[in-house]
Amino acid sequence: MTLVIPIKVQRKHASFDLYEDLIESTKDHTIQTGDIIVISSKYVANSEGRLLDLSKTKPSYDAIQLSKKYQLDTKFAEIILRESDETFGGVTGFVLTSSDKILAPNAGIDKSNVKKGTAILYPDLPYKIAENLRKKIFLNLGIHVGIILVDSRLMPARAGTTGVAIAVSGFEPVQDTRGQKDLDGNPLRVTMKAVADNLATMANHKMGEGAESTPIILIKDSGAKITTRKIMTDEMAIASDLCVYMRGFGN
Known part of the structure; x- marks a missing residue:
């Protein structure tokens, strides 16, 4: 069963060391290999003085x-x-x-x-930040975790916000299910699961949008596939001319 744990932090008013703050904020929790650590992009940007x-x-x-x-x-x-x-x-x-x-x-x-x-x-070079955090955690704690920098977003024709992963490291952000069979045995032709964005939405729900002061979320037993390869910046993105929404508005 997936467990989503909000982490309260002290509000910061100046730039700070993101890694040290993360370790201090999670000291009362056991972080294990396979866990996903989700951090608000605005909190990351604040650490950079952005x-x-x-x-x-x-x-x-x-x-x-x-x-x-x-x-x-x-x-x-x-x-x-x-x-x-x-x-x-x-x-x-x-x-x-x-x-x-x-x-x-x-x-x-x-x-x-x-x-x-x-x-x-937004944070400057968010993928580099996520990758550096992942590496520091492995070097200092000896565990492999996933990192997500998350922001909230509006969905077309839907009320309210969900989460979006603006950068990830340490796990496969998209699951390609093309070629697998549905319940009736039909092959899936275009289905790809947005693993990182789904986890980002779970975290965003627990973070809140106001004065909750929970910009860090620890997700356990997510089922995400942990990896040590470097995630590239274009793996979760598609060109606007391939997006069904953007192409539809242009016609």
């Missing part, structure tokens, strides 16, 4: 045009452009973007749970 004072941001011409189109603060629009790989459109208050190969409103930038006038970004 917070911006919007008052010190100078908007470009493109940011001003974007702000007019979607009724955004010009300085916030500038940060969105800087953090985006690509923009696809938007609605009032939100720009639909790709950031770190993840489709996200406003490039994943958040203004909640930070001081007024401040924005927190």
Whole structure:
């Protein structure tokens, strides 16, 4: 039976050592080989000092045009452009973007749970962070674990948020079930299970979105396949022209 354990931490107001904080926060729990450690991407970004004072941001011409189109603060629009790989459109208050190969409103930038006038970004090089954490845990504790950096996301035409894995290490993030048989013996042709995103959603449910102060989740007996190979940044992503939602909106 899968066990999902929320880990409370002390709120931080400045950059800090993520590994040391993780070990200190989980000292009352036994971490074992096969466990999955899920960490809020915003908590990771906070450890890196990835917070911006919007008052010190100078908007470009493109940011001003974007702000007019979607009724955004010009300085916030500038940060969105800087953090985006690509923009696809938007609605009032939100720009639909790709950031770190993840489709996200406003490039994943958040203004909640930070001081007024401040924005927190996605972590810098999230896959490198996840891989380094996994390696440190193995070198110091001698155990193989999986790491997920998680953010919340909106699903098309659905109310509320679920979780999305913005980076993983230590386990296979996608399970390819093509060629297997369904209950009636029919071969599965396109089915791939989003293992990392499913675990991210389980963790996101326990983390909450407000003042819970549980940015770390320990998942036991998940059934995820542990691996020591380096997970590549494009393994969970597909190009926008292959996405059924993005292609559908374009027709």
